[in-house]
Amino acid sequence: ALQADGTVLMENGILRTAINKDGTLASLHLISANREVVSDGCCGNQFVIFDDVPLYWDAWDVMDYHLQTRKPVVEVIQPVHVVSSGGVRGSVGFTLRISDKSTIVQEIVMDAMCPYLKFNTKVQWAESHKFLKVEFPVRVRSPNATYEIQFGHLQRPTHWNTSWDWARFEVWGHKWADLSEHNFGVSLLNDSKYGYSIHKNTMTLSLLRAPKAPDAAADMGAHQFTYAIMPHTGSFQDASVIQAAYNLNFPLRPMQKPFDSSIFTNRLRMQRGPLWCVSMSLMVAPGSECFGKVPVTVSLFCDLLERRDPTRPAHVTPDGITLSFRPFQIVTLLLVL
Known part of the structure; x- marks a missing residue:
């Protein structure tokens, strides 16, 4: 007014x-x-x-x-x-x-x-x-x-x-x-x-x-x-x-096109906030890293330093790799093909 x-x-x-x-x-x-x-x-x-x-x-x-x-x-x-x-x-x-x-x-x-x-x-x-x-x-x-x-x-x-x-x-x-x-x-x-x-x-x-x-x-x-x-x-x-x-x-943006439920679902995921590590995408609940502990499931992502710790092998399952983080900890994984 x-x-x-x-x-x-x-x-x-x-x-x-x-x-x-x-x-x-x-x-x-x-x-x-x-x-x-x-x-x-x-x-x-x-x-x-x-x-x-x-x-x-x-x-x-x-x-x-x-x-x-x-x-x-x-x-x-x-x-x-x-x-x-x-x-x-x-x-x-x-x-x-x-x-x-x-x-x-x-x-x-x-x-x-x-x-x-x-x-x-x-x-x-x-x-x-x-x-x-x-x-x-x-x-x-x-x-x-x-x-x-x-x-x-x-x-x-x-x-x-x-x-x-x-x-x-x-x-x-x-x-x-x-x-x-x-x-x-x-x-x-x-x-x-x-x-x-x-x-x-x-x-x-x-x-x-x-x-x-x-x-x-x-x-x-x-x-x-x-x-x-x-x-x-x-x-x-x-x-x-x-x-x-x-x-x-990541604002919502109006789009004029036929409704596609998969596009809508992906948009909601993006609205929660993507976190990008190196060149592979890692989906995290937005801001959960600021609360201290971040449970993450990741399919693949690589470490550009190409160094690995043989005492800490990653446990791979058909659903991916499950990681637990200490507060503010950053973890990298090396993928060997």
């Missing part, structure tokens, strides 16, 4: 949000828990840009002093307007100007029965030595944040109390990062961005850089990506944050 002051209200029974004219979130409410997500006096989905001039390796290094150059992106080309309303999807769109050469076009999407608010983003990028990020100040306090990595997750401090903590101002991660306190938390999900920074209660996702060496045209041009914010009760495991991240990365 478009309000008189230009803001837009959206609700799907799980989330309720108020979006300002510039595309920032004035409010994001988790209805079941009666919890507001956005910090007092702050706005979520705030784009910010930094000067990014490393000392040595332009395309590889990110120096901590870039954090002192924070500048919000505030120039609105087209204010928030309703793109679609009602039915199974509601969305609004807006356009921002980063500079005279770069723009952001975004659609904020709320789907029916979806636990996260999605941000479909297009950036026309023509900057030099700049770093684009998006910030979400949230009402969560925790000394540690959790980041997804391959086959598991890790934790990093949200404070800079020591030089070791300060050195980890930017953290790598895959499909999600989570900041949780007792029985409440907020997750950032994304489909292609792998740098996060969670300091105190501000969750930041790194979006684009503009290095000029070794490639003077690196990352210039059009970019398209999606990220999402998901407030939840309980832990990230209990709240199915891992499943939600898979759903964001």
